Amino acid sequence: AQTVTQSQPEMSVQEAETVTLSCTYDTSESDYYLFWYKQPPSRQMILVIRQEAYKQQNATENRFSVNFQKAAKSFSLKISDSQLGDAAMYFCAYNPNSGYALNFGKGTSLLVTP
């Protein structure tokens, strides 16, 4: 079974600063995808960024980037120039290429202070 671990239940960052959220996963698959989803207080789940395991290049979406270390099974999310609107729960998720469901970590609550 695949497991996803987010070891930071809560993180805090000041506006305009950079923060990194950690995620590790366990799998025996070689072909899979990793995701970061954001859940603001509105509870809507929003995809932040996606990484294909076969790609060595780290994914980037504007202020959001990942550090994907396949051998270490690590997938951290870096948020640069943090904004108040970034405050939310962030979930790391895994899905094997042949899979039909996202396996989520327990989430990290990000607080952004002015």
Added chain:
Amino acid sequence: DTAVSQTPKYLVTQMGNDKSIKCEQNLGHDTMYWYKQDSKKFLKIMFSYNNKELIINETVPNRFSPKSPDKAHLNLHINSLELGDSAVYFCASSPSGTGGNEQFFGPGTRLTVL
């Protein structure tokens, strides 16, 4: 314009009642899902349907029965509601079930069982 919609958004009911949550997507996707988010915000897959066929049925009590009348709809019926069923239920859809596709989530239904 709503991509994935759920009704109702809030549901308060008594123990022992039967209730349904409806989900519709207008994205033309083949695969639909139900996830449960518990009081600690942990998200877990319940069911996956691909082209109206049940693909994943996680360890969910038999009181939960999904029904997919067509590819655009996946409803969740819950019999004999229990206190432990209180949670937020998310419907989602994706172009196909396999790994890398983004899953688009509905707004969630907060179910409270009294």
